[in-house]
Structure formats: C-alpha cells, structure tokens
Amino acid sequence: MDLKLLNYDCLRNVIEHLEYNKNTLFKCLLVNRSWCKITIPYLWKNPFSIVSRPKENSKKLLTTIISMFPFDEKSEDKLKTCDYELIYLKYESSIFNYLSFLRIFKSNEFHAFIDKCTRREIKLQKNEDMISSILSFNICKIIFKHCKNIRQIKLLTINRKIINTKSFNNLSNINELEIGNLTEVQCIKKLAHICKKINKIIIIVNVFRNSQELVNLFEVQQNLKIVHFLSNLTSCQIIPKELSTQIYSIEKLYMKNFMFSPLKQINSFSKLKHLEISLTTCSPQTITIFQKLSCPLLKVLKFHDDFPPLDVLANFIEKTEGHLQCFNLEISKNAIILLDNNAKGLLRSVTKSCPKIKSFSTILNYTEELILLKYLVHSCNELNNLILYTNIDEMVDQLLKEQFGINEKWKVEREAYGKHSSRSRNGEINKFLITRLGCDEHSFSID
Numbered sequence: 001m002d003l004k005l006l007n008y009d010c011l012r013n014v015i016e017h018l019e020y021n022k023n024t025l026f027k028c029l030l031v032n033r034s035w036c037k038i039t040i041p042y043l044w045k046n047p048f049s050i051v052s053r054p055k056e057n058s059k060k061l062l063t064t065i066i067s068m069f070p071f072d073e074k075s076e077d078k079l080k081t082c083d084y085e086l087i088y089l090k091y092e093s094s095i096f097n098y099l100s101f102l103r104i105f106k107s108n109e110f111h112a113f114i115d116k117c118t119r120r121e122i123k124l125q126k127n128e129d130m131i132s133s134i135l136s137f138n139i140c141k142i143i144f145k146h147c148k149n150i151r152q153i154k155l156l157t158i159n160r161k162i163i164n165t166k167s168f169n170n171l172s173n174i175n176e177l178e179i180g181n182l183t184e185v186q187c188i189k190k191l192a193h194i195c196k197k198i199n200k201i202i203i204i205v206n207v208f209r210n211s212q213e214l215v216n217l218f219e220v221q222q223n224l225k226i227v228h229f230l231s232n233l234t235s236c237q238i239i240p241k242e243l244s245t246q247i248y249s250i251e252k253l254y255m256k257n258f259m260f261s262p263l264k265q266i267n268s269f270s271k272l273k274h275l276e277i278s279l280t281t282c283s284p285q286t287i288t289i290f291q292k293l294s295c296p297l298l299k300v301l302k303f304h305d306d307f308p309p310l311d312v313l314a315n316f317i318e319k320t321e322g323h324l325q326c327f328n329l330e331i332s333k334n335a336i337i338l339l340d341n342n343a344k345g346l347l348r349s350v351t352k353s354c355p356k357i358k359s360f361s362t363i364l365n366y367t368e369e370l371i372l373l374k375y376l377v378h379s380c381n382e383l384n385n386l387i388l389y390t391n392i393d394e395m396v397d398q399l400l401k402e403q404f405g406i407n408e409k410w411k412v413e414r415e416a417y418g419k420h421s422s423r424s425r426n427g428e429i430n431k432f433l434i435t436r437l438g439c440d441e442h443s444f445s446i447d
Contacts (some may be wrong), residue, residue, distance in 0.1 A: 012038050020052065022043070040182060041101040045104060050113065050158045064137075070088065076428060099142070100147070100148075104300065105143060110136075110140070115132065136281070140177045141165060144170055147170070155187060163187050173193060174198060177195070179201075188214065189361075196222050207240070211243055214243055227250050229335075236279060236280070237259075238285075245263065249271050250271065252274040262288065267292050267294065271297060275293045277307075287312055297321070302326065306350075344368070360376075362388065367392055400432065414430055416431075
C-alpha cells in the first residue's frame with residue numbers, strides 16, 4: 001500500500017508514533033502537503049528540544065521565530081551595538097503559525113537554545129551576556145504572548161520582567177508545572193493567581209524557602225492529582241505541615257528524599273492510588289509515618305533504594321483494602337541488603353490482603369519463607385511479575401523448578417546482585433526475576 005494515500009486519521013496515528021524521532025519527522029514534512037500539515041504540530045510541540053541537534057538548527061529556529069514575530073527596533077539596535085545581527089527570512093507570511101502548536105516549554109532547554117544562538121564561531125566573551133539577555137527576554141515575550149495553548153511548562157529560571165508582562169497570563173491553561181530552587185517567588189505568586197487547572201506539579205527543591213507561596217498555589221487548584229517532590233540531597237527532607245495538608249487528596253505521589261509531615265488530624269490518603277518513594281536512608285520518622293498511615297485505595301507502592309522494615313510494610317499493606325496491584329522494592333546494586341526476618345509477615349499480608357496483586361518483590365532470608373511464597377503464587381492468580389532478592393539460592397532454584405520450570409508461560413532470569421549484611425552466612429545475593437510470558441515487567445501502570 002502506498003503510504004501517501006493513507007487517510008488523515010491513519011496517517012496521524014503513524015506520525016504520532018514518530019513524535020520523538022525528529023530526523024524522521026523532518027523527512028515526513030517533504031512527502032506532500034497532507035503529510036506536512038499533520039507533521040508540523042509534532043515538530044513544534046516542543047521546539048526547543050532541538051538543542052540536542054547541531055548548532056545550526058538552533059539558529060534556524062531563531063530565524064523562523066523572529067521572521068514571524070520581529071523584534072522591536074530598540075532591541076535590534078542593542079544587538080547591533082554588540083555586533084550581533086538578526087537574520088530574517090524574506091517572505092510576507094509563513095505557511096503556518098508555527099508557535100500556535102507549541103505545547104511544552106522547558107526553561108532549561110530554552111536557555112540552552114539561547115546559548116547556542118549566542119555563541120560565536122570565534123570565542124569572544126565580550127557582550128555575550130548582553131546578547132543572551134536580549135535574545136532570552138524577547139523570545140520569551142514572543143512565546144508567552146503568542147503560545148496560548150501551552151500545557152506543560154518547566155520554570156527553573158525566568159526573567160522577572162517576563163513575569164510582570166501581561167502575556168504571562170496566557171499560561172492559565174497549563175496542566176503540568178515543574179518548578180525548582182531558582183524559581184522566582186514572584187513567579188509562584190503569579191502562577192497561583194492565574195493557574196487553576198493544573199493536574200500535575202513537580203517541585204525540585206532541597207530546602208523549602210517559599211512554602212507559603214506553594215501552599216497558595218496548591219490551594220487554588222481544582223484538578224490536582226499528581227505531585228512530585230524531588231531533592232538532590234542524601235538526607236530525607238520534611239515537607240512543611242501546611243504543604244502536607246494540601247496533598248492528602250491527590251491520586252499519585254512521588255517523593256525523592258522527601259517525606260510528608262505527620263499530621264495528627266490527618267492519617268489517611270483517602271484518594272491515593274500510586275505512591276512511589278526514593279530514599280537514600282529510611283529515617284525513624286518515615287517508619288513512624290508508615291505505621292500510622294492508611295491508603296485504602298492504593299494500587300501501586302514502590303520503594304527505590306531504602307525502605308521501612310518489612311513488618312511495617314506488611315501492616316501498611318493490610319490497610320489497602322484489597323486494591324494493591326503492585327508492590328516493588330527496587331534495591332540499588334550498590335546497597336548492602338539488610339537481614340530482615342519479617343518477610344513471612346509480608347508474604348502473609350500480600351496473600352491475604354492483595355487478591356489483585358500483579359507485580360511483587362521481596363527479600364527472602366530463610367527457607368521457611370519459601371512455603372509462604374509457594375502459597376502466594378498459588379493464591380494470587382493475577383500475578384505477572386515476581387522479583388526475589390535472596391541468598392538461599394538452592395532452595396529458591398528448587399521452588400522455581402516446581403512452580404515455574406515446567407510451565408512454559410513463565411520466564412526466569414537470575415543475576416548476581418550485591419552483598420548480604422550477615423557475615424555468618426553466604427554473603428552473596430542473587431536477584432530472581434520471574435515474568436509471565438507476554439507481560440512486560442516494566443509496563444505496569446494504574447488506571
């Protein structure tokens with residue numbers, strides 16, 4: 001079949017699968033007018049991601065933008081005094097209003113794009129900062145004025161002058177926001193004033209300095225369901241109480257080296273379905289929080305690196321009221337796996353309380369735990385992925401032959417995976433990954 005003759009819907013589905021393959025998308029532009037019309041929105045959805053391509057492409061993008069929306073004379077004169085001349089395309093109007101297709105704006109990509117456009121062929125530090133400032137301010141002003149359909153925005157740094165412009169109000173339709181340590185307080189205040197429809201907020205901070213502004217931002221949201229708190233520090237940071245109060249009605253929470261404040265009046269995430277936590281070290285306060293907390297609708301529970309004791313997790317799982325489908329402990333290869341004789345309680349809790357479990361991982365240290373594991377495999381009919389970290393390899397091998405060796409529907413993989421904490425026993429740890437054939441262990445998601 002000639003691909004050129006595909007109808008609009010079929011062609012759009014094909015192009016959609018090529019969204020992140022820029023080289024192929026550029027080729028699709030040249031097929032015919034129909035292909036061009038369908039491809040353009042995908043190329044301009046996140047135009048500043050072009051920074052990963054050669055420098056010339058960034059300059060072409062700059063030329064295209066300013067040809068549609070020229071700089072004012074004052075800005076051009078300033079650039080000329082810095083020996084930087086803008087190049088315009090010679091046509092009356094472009095075929096498309098390309099900026100109308102922009103949906104994603106990431107400040108880190110944008111500033112990298114400006115740096116590429118500013119950088120001279122011959123390295124001259126003189127005036128480069130001024131050129132970068134002029135280009136950045138003017139292009140930002142163009143973007144926020146003419147791109148009224150931005151849905152996803154990452155604002156780690158932004159010019160204060162831009163925040164005060166009327167065009168900044170055009171961000172009222174965003175549904176995904178990412179802000180960080182360097183984000184201006186004034187920017188957060190303005191976003192709280194104009195943005196009411198955010199579905200997902202990602203906060204990258206090491207210390208909360210503007211917690212009240214963030215509280216105000218959270219309070220006005222009408223559809224907030226997903227929140228990420230990310231820290232680059234190794235110690236666990238505590239989310240301020242006022243902010244913790246705002247996240248108890250969300251559906252998905254991811255925290256890296258963060259933990260919410262324990263609140264006496266609130267001990268339940270009544271709507272939470274997905275909880276994912278990355279901890280360099282699990283603090284006593286974190287353990288206390290999990291002992292008191294309940295998430296009755298929880299479907300996914302994941303820990304990266306460190307996690308609370310298995311008996312604490314067993315009690316927590318019993319309070320998920322049968323909804324849990326995924327419980328995963330993703331242990332770093334560099335971590336020393338601690339002895340924990342509470343796997344029996346965890347296996348009992350999962351078998352008893354999680355009839356819908358599809359993905360499960362645990363540490364096995366004792367042979368008597370294998371009997372419970374065997375019972376769990378028989379009881380949980382929807383189980384697709386099973387991960388075991390253990391140093392009792394011979395017994396596990398025997399179990400796997402009994403349970404999975406004859407059945408051609410399962411695949412078993414084994415790899416060396418770090419050290420055990422005990423010196424009196426075999427210190428080598430192996431990881432067993434058991435997957436039902438036709439099921440990707442990394443594809444699990446919630447509704």
